[in-house]
Amino acid sequence: MTSSTDTLDLCAKSDVAAGDIIKVDKNDLELAVYNVEGEYFVTDDTCTHGPGSLSEGYLDGHIIECDFHGGCFDIRNGEVTAPPCMIPIRIYKIVADDNRVIINLS
Numbered sequence: 001m002t003s004s005t006d007t008l009d010l011c012a013k014s015d016v017a018a019g020d021i022i023k024v025d026k027n028d029l030e031l032a033v034y035n036v037e038g039e040y041f042v043t044d045d046t047c048t049h050g051p052g053s054l055s056e057g058y059l060d061g062h063i064i065e066c067d068f069h070g071g072c073f074d075i076r077n078g079e080v081t082a083p084p085c086m087i088p089i090r091i092y093k094i095v096a097d098d099n100r101v102i103i104n105l106s
């Protein structure tokens, strides 16, 4: 059973324009929130390869390119799609809600 302590409300869906990314700092987490044509995704913001901030990267469909060294991840599953990244990025499951981006932390 999921209680409200297992979830984290990040922002309004309207805060993230289509094709855009915002960074959200909450509860000691630094997260990137993506809007891909009205579908929302959340990953850790800090690249697994170094200090790159994925919310400052380049989003092409479901692929985020880190602007530090050009490594890429698929934001649907966190998998690396281009080097030099080797370690997948953590992704967060989104709880269904009409207006807010809420993630499941459990």
Ligand code: FES
Pocket: 047, 048, 049, 050, 051, 052, 066, 067, 068, 069, 070, 071, 084, 085
């Ligand atoms: S810090 Fe992201 S690719 Fe190097």
